[in-house]
Amino acid sequence: MFRRTLELVSPIPPMRTGTAAYFDTIVSRIAPIARSQGDVVILADPRAMPEGRSLPDSLHGVPVVACGEAHAEPGVGVTRIIFLANNEYHLFAHQMVQKQSSRAMGRTIVVLHDPSMFMVHRHMTGGALPDYSTADLIDATKTQLGAAAERLVLRRMNDVLPEVFEHGVHCMGDALRVADEVWVHSLYAANRVVFENDIELGRLPLIRVCAHPHSPIAGHRNRGSDGEGAFRIGVFGWVTPPKRAFSILRGLSLALDRLPAAERGRLELVIVGRKPSNSDYDPAGEAQRLQLGDQVQFIDYPDADTFESLMATCRLIFNLRYPSCGESSGTLASAETTTARHVVSRYQSFRESRGAWRFIDVVQPYEVWQIAQCILDALRLEALPDQGTTLDSKSGVAPVEKLVLLEMMKQQQGMHDAGLSL
Template sequence: MPPQRNGIADYSAKLLQAMAPLHPCHVYCHDLAVDLPAGVELRDPAQAFRHLSGSSPILHQIGNNGGHVFALEALRAYGGVVSLHDLSLLYLYELASPRLEEILGRMTGPTGKMGQAYARHWRENRIKTAANYVLFDLIGEILALAKRVVVHSRYARNKIAAVYGSEASAKIDVIPHFAPVLSVAGQEVARAAIGYEDAVPLVLTSGFATKAKRFDWLVEALDELARRGTDFRWVHAGEERASEFDLSGAIASRPSLTGRCRITGYVSEEALDSYIAAADVVVNLRFPSVGESSGTLARAFAAGRCCIVNDTAAYAELPRDAVVHLPVFGTVPALADALEGLLTHPDLRAIFGERARLLAQTDLAMDQVARGYLATVANAYPPGRTMRAAAARTPPVAMRHRLAGTASSSTDIIRLGQEAGLKRGDFELELSFAGLDDFAELARSTPALLRKALPEHVTLDSVRFLAGSNGTGIGLSILGRSHTLEPTA
């Protein structure tokens, strides 16, 4: 919830404001210093057990940042309906998981050998690339524990079906991202509020300046536009993330953009409304997309702004007469041409803006979205039925299981080790060798043999030698714990 500086906090607050008049609501929030609508009670998540049972209807808001670790833990403890704001939760699990092996186990589930390879690189060489966050979504536990899951696009539902199958997708309800009622009315009022008195058309971007928002494309397109002689101003209403994309540096490298661009830094929700309403064109690019929706884009629809998006993922579902779609290949020249046409033809901007406003007032209306959420929660908790609570907060430790075998080659050891990692929980792998010399030869020929024998999602706790049966040979006892994809029921 606000004052946390992220879009899901704003989303949660506005959704609650629309739902509270329709149904009694209580809010569990990690931050207890928040403002809530009248009649809504704020509760401490640590005290949730005093109020909740298996039949208590619960709606979790879960996104891919540290503010939602406690919400993930609450889902594990109490079950419920999940509003899934991101289709990739790898970063959330990095913050929530005390052991790397648990993350690696979830990576190797739906993606098979590819997940195993990336997990091995991460574990053995500490190699983790940006591709991990696209390839491995780690939403399997959410899909297993949630009674229903809300996503904001058909693309998101179809992607889940493709990766996790029809059983998982049967839990999905598509409820679009709402378009809020803005705190400012009219472009002239908004421009006065932000101190923009220039008659030159204004291009706006907003939010965190991340790499996926393709500011590199926009900078190049605006540079081309300036060289063509088209006049404009560009404001980015949001914070830079230089570690992801050096927006200031990219602008500074283009002399044609000098004096045309401004980065505001973080702005309040009210100020953001003013910047959006003041703009002539709002640019909201995403590539590669993981199916996310944009709260600032929905605000732009509510303001009746002309918007430019990529023709990909969830954005491809937006009506063709409400936004300008750009291809994901050859985007820069297409973006330059689109901006030139829109900035020099106010009537064309107005047509797209009015269609966007109509979309905001119908399909994306706050009241309709709130009622959709309440219907989903009601369907997940049928009246007169007591719903079984979710897993305990601390999963029980599985009984230790033992595997034993005789190993005459490194292949035997690796095979037996892979079998040991199939079950969740503690295990003991016991190997027999003809003699100490045989074991020494295997260890010499295959460095790190025992670590290679265990899957990436296995923790190696201890290794000890055992006396062979009848005083011959030698044994090896390997103790460890397997962290698999499946949540403990």
């Protein structure tokens, strides 16, 4: 009889989110051991599958079960690892955390893709989860906002406070209430967990900083752009305002103004990723306004192989954030394993990137000016050998899939001490 000892809670492919691809990489790495042990199960939400698709029976041979079939909390001898992010595909995972008791008999590990998740919790109050109320939202912020939580949250919901408020509020209350361990992908996120929350005495979980799963792109050499002599610039991931697509387009426009005609014809920009369907954010319209139609290509949501091959053809990759929304960046981790020069914002956890070619400021007009200068400098330097970077930004930190494997080993050996360190 199948007996669960490890439950993994996350979106899975073919759900159209980068965190599903991230999770797919983890499962592909642990699958041989998970299949041999036969006691690992994945909990996913069938409502998040693309139209006309149903949950697969397995992912890389590891059983997949609808989240509605799971117990409210892990039982004796069970470890539940819950991946939480600030997007709609993780609604069910946030709901599982909220409904779980802090006195669960099993262990709970929370993996935070982003330390600030107010946006998805606010979305939960807007009908996405009928039984999640504004009072629940306020409660989730109290570890950070304390006695001011109700006043501040209601002021934001009434548009009295600016939108940037949502990028800085954690909503970690439920996660910290149930977690035996919290895993993050940056020292910045770890510090926010520890120093910005009033955690109940005796409930401070063990905090682990771990690297992203090793990217499938790792070790690839950039093959150059499809067009002969072309210089391809890439932007990858969801197309939302914090990814700074408008700034990149404006920086490209400035760079083109400074180049002779022969050089202008070499530049091309690919913006790869899906724009949220309910968003009025329109980078394509901005590209047309700037008369960049010949230089810019938008690719909505390619399959994983196409995504990887496109990244491998870029000479320069921009991975920018402000105001931050998604502290963990799988696209940044992937870019760091290619030979492209990659440029990141000098902001929050992105400042920890050890493989970045350039850091740029987030304030205007300097951001746009520096983007333009990066493009011009990269063009001038492209002929020099070995100028790309292949340094993993977390080269000295265990990747997350190794921590998952450790949990599997602990279950097999009966080691349930949450304080076990690497």
